[in-house]
Amino acid sequence: MSQSLEFPESNTVTFRLDVNGQPREINAEARTHLADVLREHCGLTATHLGCEQGVCGACTVEIDGVPQRSCLQSAARFEGRQIRTLEAFEDDALTAALRQAFSQEHALQCGYCTPGMLITARDIVQRLPHADEARIREELAGNLCRCTGYRGIVRAIQHVLETYPQESSDGS
Amino acid sequence: MTGAPPDTQAKGIGARLARKEDARFLAGRGQFVADIRMPSMLDVAFVRAPVAHARIVEIEKPDGWESLVYTMADMAGVKPIVAASKLPGFQVSEQYPLAKDKVRFVGEMVAMCVAPSRARAEDLAEQVFVDYEDLPVVSDMHAAANGSAEGKLHAHWDSNVFLETQVDNAAAMADDVVSLRRSLSTSRQCQVPLEGRGVVCYWDHRLGRLEMTSAAQMPHINRTGLAECLGLDEGQVRVVSPDVGGGFGYKGILLPEEICCAWLAMQLDRPIRWIEDRNEHLSANANCREHAYDITVHVDRSGRLAGIDCDAIVDSGAYSSYPFSACLEAAQIGSILPGPYKMDSYRCHTRSAATNKPPILPYRGVARTGVCFALEVMLDIAARELGIEPYELRERSLVGADDMPYTNITNKLFDSGDYIACMQRAVEALDWSGWRARQAEATGRKRIGLGLATFCEQGAHGTSVYHGWGIPMVPGYEQCNARVTTDGILELYLGAHSHGQSMETTMAQVAHTVLGIDPQHVRIRHGDTDGSPYSTGTWGSRNAVMSGGAVAAACEKLADRLRYLAAHLLNVAADDLVFKNGAVATADGSRSITLVEIAHTWYRAPQRLPDDVDPAGLGLVAGYKMRPDMGTFSYATHACAVEVDTVTGAVTLLDYAICEDGGVLINPMVVEGQLIGGLAQGIGTALYEEMPFDDEAQPLASTLADYMVPGAAEMPPLRIEHMQTPSPFSSFGQKGIGEGGAIAPPAAIANAVNDALAGLGAEIHSVPISPERVIAALEAAHESH
Numbered sequence: 001m002s003q004s005l006e007f008p009e010s011n012t013v014t015f016r017l018d019v020n021g022q023p024r025e026i027n028a029e030a031r032t033h034l035a036d037v038l039r040e041h042c043g044l045t046a047t048h049l050g051c052e053q054g055v056c057g058a059c060t061v062e063i064d065g066v067p068q069r070s071c072l073q074s075a076a077r078f079e080g081r082q083i084r085t086l087e088a089f090e091d092d093a094l095t096a097a098l099r100q101a102f103s104q105e106h107a108l109q110c111g112y113c114t115p116g117m118l119i120t121a122r123d124i125v126q127r128l129p130h131a132d133e134a135r136i137r138e139e140l141a142g143n144l145c146r147c148t149g150y151r152g153i154v155r156a157i158q159h160v161l162e163t164y165p166q167e168s169s170d171g172s
Numbered sequence: 173m174t175g176a177p178p179d180t181q182a183k184g185i186g187a188r189l190a191r192k193e194d195a196r197f198l199a200g201r202g203q204f205v206a207d208i209r210m211p212s213m214l215d216v217a218f219v220r221a222p223v224a225h226a227r228i229v230e231i232e233k234p235d236g237w238e239s240l241v242y243t244m245a246d247m248a249g250v251k252p253i254v255a256a257s258k259l260p261g262f263q264v265s266e267q268y269p270l271a272k273d274k275v276r277f278v279g280e281m282v283a284m285c286v287a288p289s290r291a292r293a294e295d296l297a298e299q300v301f302v303d304y305e306d307l308p309v310v311s312d313m314h315a316a317a318n319g320s321a322e323g324k325l326h327a328h329w330d331s332n333v334f335l336e337t338q339v340d341n342a343a344a345m346a347d348d349v350v351s352l353r354r355s356l357s358t359s360r361q362c363q364v365p366l367e368g369r370g371v372v373c374y375w376d377h378r379l380g381r382l383e384m385t386s387a388a389q390m391p392h393i394n395r396t397g398l399a400e401c402l403g404l405d406e407g408q409v410r411v412v413s414p415d416v417g418g419g420f421g422y423k424g425i426l427l428p429e430e431i432c433c434a435w436l437a438m439q440l441d442r443p444i445r446w447i448e449d450r451n452e453h454l455s456a457n458a459n460c461r462e463h464a465y466d467i468t469v470h471v472d473r474s475g476r477l478a479g480i481d482c483d484a485i486v487d488s489g490a491y492s493s494y495p496f497s498a499c500l501e502a503a504q505i506g507s508i509l510p511g512p513y514k515m516d517s518y519r520c521h522t523r524s525a526a527t528n529k530p531p532i533l534p535y536r537g538v539a540r541t542g543v544c545f546a547l548e549v550m551l552d553i554a555a556r557e558l559g560i561e562p563y564e565l566r567e568r569s570l571v572g573a574d575d576m577p578y579t580n581i582t583n584k585l586f587d588s589g590d591y592i593a594c595m596q597r598a599v600e601a602l603d604w605s606g607w608r609a610r611q612a613e614a615t616g617r618k619r620i621g622l623g624l625a626t627f628c629e630q631g632a633h634g635t636s637v638y639h640g641w642g643i644p645m646v647p648g649y650e651q652c653n654a655r656v657t658t659d660g661i662l663e664l665y666l667g668a669h670s671h672g673q674s675m676e677t678t679m680a681q682v683a684h685t686v687l688g689i690d691p692q693h694v695r696i697r698h699g700d701t702d703g704s705p706y707s708t709g710t711w712g713s714r715n716a717v718m719s720g721g722a723v724a725a726a727c728e729k730l731a732d733r734l735r736y737l738a739a740h741l742l743n744v745a746a747d748d749l750v751f752k753n754g755a756v757a758t759a760d761g762s763r764s765i766t767l768v769e770i771a772h773t774w775y776r777a778p779q780r781l782p783d784d785v786d787p788a789g790l791g792l793v794a795g796y797k798m799r800p801d802m803g804t805f806s807y808a809t810h811a812c813a814v815e816v817d818t819v820t821g822a823v824t825l826l827d828y829a830i831c832e833d834g835g836v837l838i839n840p841m842v843v844e845g846q847l848i849g850g851l852a853q854g855i856g857t858a859l860y861e862e863m864p865f866d867d868e869a870q871p872l873a874s875t876l877a878d879y880m881v882p883g884a885a886e887m888p889p890l891r892i893e894h895m896q897t898p899s900p901f902s903s904f905g906q907k908g909i910g911e912g913g914a915i916a917p918p919a920a921i922a923n924a925v926n927d928a929l930a931g932l933g934a935e936i937h938s939v940p941i942s943p944e945r946v947i948a949a950l951e952a953a954h955e956s957h
Contacts, residue, residue, distance in 0.1 A: 007287050110197075112204065
């Protein structure tokens with residue numbers, strides 16, 4: 001049997017989050033950032049951690065429809081906000097188009113940055129329907145990829161911008 | 173399959189097939205180490221040394237919580253990591269998983285704390301008090317190599333040098349050669365895979381073994397190392413490498429953290445997890461690329477390369493890492509500095525210096541990025557001296573297509589290719605002459621420069637190569653366990669691991685070419701010591717050749733057995749049968765039987781088979797070894813145009829062209845992906861990435877805000893040209909090409925910057941070419957006039 005261990009006391013708080021349309025009651029230490037709550041408490045592991053400092057973008061999720069880092073603020077601060085992780089976009093038509101284009105353009109290798117990239121890419125397509133290559137690259141500044149050299153990612157987003165019907169691109 | 177033409181079908185060798193592995197990652201359902209949950213799992217945080225060199229006087233555990241904190245004194249019987257080069261004179265280091273008596277670099281682990289979450293484990297770590305007695309810090313590899321450092325890394329050593337080597341193929345050169353000498357250097361870097369390292373492990377009582385999941389490039393090697401250090405049989409350790417978020421060399425190592433977590437899992441009989449954070453990566457593991465060259469090239473008046481003399485130092489850090497040792501880089505420098513060129517004379521002296529920095533690891537390209545920088549920068553300086561174009565100078569010394577196969581001055585056997593044509597195509601693709609015209613007009617504050625770099629890349633290094641370099645892990649034969657399942661699926665078990673290289677797709681393409689089976693019906697199982705053949709793993713651009721060769725061999729053997737069964741079931745001669753669309757058919761297509769039907773017959777209706785059928789069935793192990801086993805040599809030329817702002821020192825990439833030859837490409841889309849991904853890393857090496865250490869060997873760039881890796885906007889316009897000269901030595905003409913993208917950019921970009929600055933008399937000698945280095949070069953030029 002496992003050794004019985006005692007640990008220093010941990011002070012937790014209880015708060016409610018709206019995650020992917022589901023109400024969740026979370027009991028966690030107040031310092032726990034949103035990404036850790038999503039991953040460790042909600043079992044939603046599409047959201048990845050690459051730097052926990054807001055630079056790499058692997059933890060990007062949607063907060064009230066806008067991409068945001070989930071590693072920078074404690075989860076309790078997101079009460080009353082609509083949080084959507086990549087798991088919420090399972091049946092989303094625009095995300096499906098992006099997935100198809102990402103695969104076609106070889107926009108992923110190890111796949112670690114991919115969830116964050118997809119959240120950002122979806123936002124680019126919706127917000128900037130006329131973005132050119134330079135603008136797409138600028139918009140991707142907050143998402144690091146160490147494998148692909150970005151060409152496939154940029155091309156995939158360009159492809160979706162060119163082919164995805166704009167009238168239905170609000171995605172909601 | 174030697175000499176077989178590339179498959180022209182859309183799914184086999186040569187096809188731009190979309191990847192089988194994409195779907196799970198695009199759904200966010202990849203399974204990385206940190207995604208694994210186990211009941212009663214505990215998290216570990218390490219206490220890491222805040223100083224680079226010190227004696228540990230005392231470690232005080234937090235009052236009342238001693239049972240949650242462990243030091244090396246608790247881990248009795250656990251052996252240190254030893255990676256001893258076989259080369260004479262190597263001084264052996266012992267790296268205990270937790271520091272014993274002394275710490276030798278900032279970030280070295282001193283104690284291990286365990287709690288139900290990482291945050292709570294870190295709380296404990298903060299309460300561990302360690303009394304350090306400072307020792308003199310060796311922060312400069314020159315001082316370490318020259319014996320002038322006050323400190324000493326390892327008490328029983330004669331010096332601060334792991335190993336000194338000398339290659340001496342000096343020969344007479346003409347009296348009128350032009351000799352040019354410079355001191356060049358590459359900075360210490362971090363590999364920065366987006367996912368760090370990580371471990372989840374527990375003891376399985378049913379199987380009586382340690383179950384270790386680790387983000388590893390070489391699970392079999394990790395198992396061997398773990399068993400040695402923990403005193404277990406290898407059968408008592410299973411290592412699984414799941415989805416891994418990039419490696420680049422960083423995860424090709426036996427981790428002290430793996431040993432610690434394994435020990436703790438056995439001690440507590442609980443699942444243990446450690447997930448590296450970015451701070452640990454950057455501050456405790458800045459561990460690659462740091463070379464210094466004192467190099468002289470000799471060229472005759474026509475520009476032909478006559479010889480090279482070089483004295484190289486590698487900053488190898490504090491310990492020798494398992495399995496590549498502290499000397500892989502220096503061994504490579506000595507043997508590959510001559511690059512793709514012919515020459516009369518060659519001399520290279522190397523020293524692997526021990527300093528109070530993290531132990532060196534190979535990073536994509538290993539030493540080749542450094543030697544390419546050193547030699548190619550010198551060749552452009554020589555071309556400038558002689559007043560000829562850089563490609564004109566190289567044309568006179570590159571190994572020619574007619575010379576192939578060619579044995580060079582360090583006994584490398586180049587397999588095939590047309591190096592000169594490749595360079596010319598890159599020059600044309602860049603529109604070199606067009607850029608020269610634009611350069612002539614840019615005479616003000618912003619200068620334009622052109623540069624190129626060419627190299628050949630040894631991949632799939634064979635037994636003799638690694639044995640010759642003295643590396644404790646010598647690769648031999650790569651194998652594949654193959655079987656057709658009861659329902660006609662082809663399962664291929666490989667000992668290597670794919671962490672972005674796309675092997676689940678490319679290996680299925682190889683199988684398709686041999687067996688006609690749809691890649692969707694091929695299951696690649698990799699990264700698990702259970703069921704897969706022993707392999708030295710994924711490194712050194714080896715898997716297209718080695719795993720690809722093993723898969724081809726296994727499929728060919730399976731083909732023989734399937735053909736025999738099909739001939740009987742179809743009542744035709746086996747020789748007439750071909751594999752197509754998941755079936756075995758007569759050449760005229762009139763009769764056929766699917767693999768599904770054959771599998772069904774074999775497993776569940778053997779009464780239909782003849783008596784003399786081989787009972788070994790539809791599963792087998794087949795292996796591959798390249799002969800001669802020197803490896804393949806892919807090659808490329810990178811050419812670029814840059815703009816240098818002579819006031820701010822900023823360098824902008826204006827244009828970039830690559831021509832490369834990877835032999836027969838299994839999947840050109842995947843090859844381009846490797847190439848461009850490597851290019852981004854090479855641009856990082858050239859312009860942005862540097863982990864500076866101060867005089868006390870404190871790392872100074874411990875966040876991604878300080879350590880800058882290229883983003884999407886830092887990538888230049890790019891054209892890629894492919895050549896496909898088959899290797900005569902690999903199974904279907906393929907060559908290893910995974911690292912090449914990261915090799916040439918620092919050289920090509922430095923050459924372009926120096927071309928831009930030439931009119932001002934300034935010259936860059938180190939990468940990354942930061943604005944500070946550009947300004948310093950301009951100021952130095954100004955002062956010398």
